[in-house]
Amino acid sequence: MRVRARASLIINVSDTRETPSVMPNCAITNVLHTRLHPPGIVSNRTCTTPYSQGSSPKMNTTLPEVEQTTTAPANPLLAVQEVTQKIKQDLRMGREHQQGRINWITTIAMGLFHVGAIAALFFFSWKNLACFFVMYFFAINVGIGMAYHRLLTHRGYRVPKWLEYFVTACGCLALEGGPIFWVATHRVHHQNSDQAGDPHTPHDGTWWAHAGWILSGRALHSETALLGRYAPDLTRDPVHVWLSKYHYVPLVVTGLLQLALGAALDPGHRLVGAIGMLLWGTFLRVTLGLHATWLVNSATHLWGKRRFETKDDSRNNWWVAILTGGEGWHNNHHAHPVSARHGLTWYEFDINYYGIWLLEKLGLAKKVQIAKFDPAAPKPAGAYMD
Numbered sequence: 001m002r003v004r005a006r007a008s009l010i011i012n013v014s015d016t017r018e019t020p021s022v023m024p025n026c027a028i029t030n031v032l033h034t035r036l037h038p039p040g041i042v043s044n045r046t047c048t049t050p051y052s053q054g055s056s057p058k059m060n061t062t063l064p065e066v067e068q069t070t071t072a073p074a075n076p077l078l079a080v081q082e083v084t085q086k087i088k089q090d091l092r093m094g095r096e097h098q099q100g101r102i103n104w105i106t107t108i109a110m111g112l113f114h115v116g117a118i119a120a121l122f123f124f125s126w127k128n129l130a131c132f133f134v135m136y137f138f139a140i141n142v143g144i145g146m147a148y149h150r151l152l153t154h155r156g157y158r159v160p161k162w163l164e165y166f167v168t169a170c171g172c173l174a175l176e177g178g179p180i181f182w183v184a185t186h187r188v189h190h191q192n193s194d195q196a197g198d199p200h201t202p203h204d205g206t207w208w209a210h211a212g213w214i215l216s217g218r219a220l221h222s223e224t225a226l227l228g229r230y231a232p233d234l235t236r237d238p239v240h241v242w243l244s245k246y247h248y249v250p251l252v253v254t255g256l257l258q259l260a261l262g263a264a265l266d267p268g269h270r271l272v273g274a275i276g277m278l279l280w281g282t283f284l285r286v287t288l289g290l291h292a293t294w295l296v297n298s299a300t301h302l303w304g305k306r307r308f309e310t311k312d313d314s315r316n317n318w319w320v321a322i323l324t325g326g327e328g329w330h331n332n333h334h335a336h337p338v339s340a341r342h343g344l345t346w347y348e349f350d351i352n353y354y355g356i357w358l359l360e361k362l363g364l365a366k367k368v369q370i371a372k373f374d375p376a377a378p379k380p381a382g383a384y385m386d
Contacts (some may be wrong), residue, residue: 153182
């Protein structure tokens with residue numbers, strides 16, 4: 001039967017304990033649009049996401065009124081629920097969904113970097129050690145903590161685009177994938193934290209939470225369309241798409257620069273100087289940086305103190321915080337995911353926030369969001385605009 005159908009759907013998805021990027025509403029709109037508008041039917045539609053707002057985890061996706069000739073769906077609300085569940089399943093992560101497969105490319109690459117890290121110990125010099133710390137700071141503190149995590153994933157502050165692209169390139173130096181993969185995976189983690197579908201919950205095993213989840217299952221680095229359902233704000237940006245596709249380029253470029261610098265600084269033993277600086281500035285630095293980041297996924301869901309009663313097992317772990325520049329205050333973060341500051345007291349070391357604070361004082365960071373809580377009765381809550 002052919003009828004004239006008018007469709008006006010508003011999808012509201014909210015979860016006050018998660019990030020502004022919990023539900024991929026644009027994907028829902030796109031699929032619903034296909035269901036409600038057969039090929040050949042043209043209509044205007046808008047899809048808005050609040051990723052740029054950074055303060056509210058509630059999202060509205062509106063499909064405006066359209067008039068068409070088609071077969072009316074039996075129950076539009078059931079269609080919404082079906083599509084929502086399908087999208088969740090598409091990015092369902094966790095051990096039970098990886099079918100016991102090993103990602104051999106990733107496993108071999110990780111193995112080679114660990115071998116290089118061990119070899120670096122035979123090439124110690126103060127110059128190489130200095131290179132290690134400089135590269136570690138830009139990759140882990142600036143790239144992962146300040147850029148991938150607090151800026152791109154949770155939008156805890158704003159910076160000019162040129163600076164956003166620079167710090168994102170620093171994140172590529174950590175060998176943790178491109179920005180779209182990293183952000184989408186972390187947003188899935190917040191949506192399903194310590195539940196079915198969490199990419200790296202210790203409920204699936206301590207080793208799985210630490211590194212097993214990286215070495216097993218399907219590699220999603222190149223699946224921009226699928227990952228974009230959880231990071232549509234990044235897939236709309238051609239620079240972030242390029243950095244995601246060629247995330248290895250910054251690491252290769254800095255590796256070549258280390259070879260040249262090492263040879264120049266040791267004219268008597270150019271080859272030894274070049275190899276030593278590369279091993280320390282890339283192989284050892286990447287390996288230790290990976291384990292530091294992985295400890296946030298494993299150790300901070302196992303050991304430490306809980307200031308806030310969140311619905312997951314997140315904990316504040318001081319020694320992981322030291323290794324990562326503040327990412328170890330994980331219970332604070334899960335309670336206040338949008339907050340650019342994770343160390344919420346004076347004694348909670350948070351060098352990544354100090355970097356954001358410095359950018360703010362220089363006029364480069366805007367809308368820095370800081371969580372506030374009652375020390376006498378700490379409860380999970382949103383951040384407020386500073």
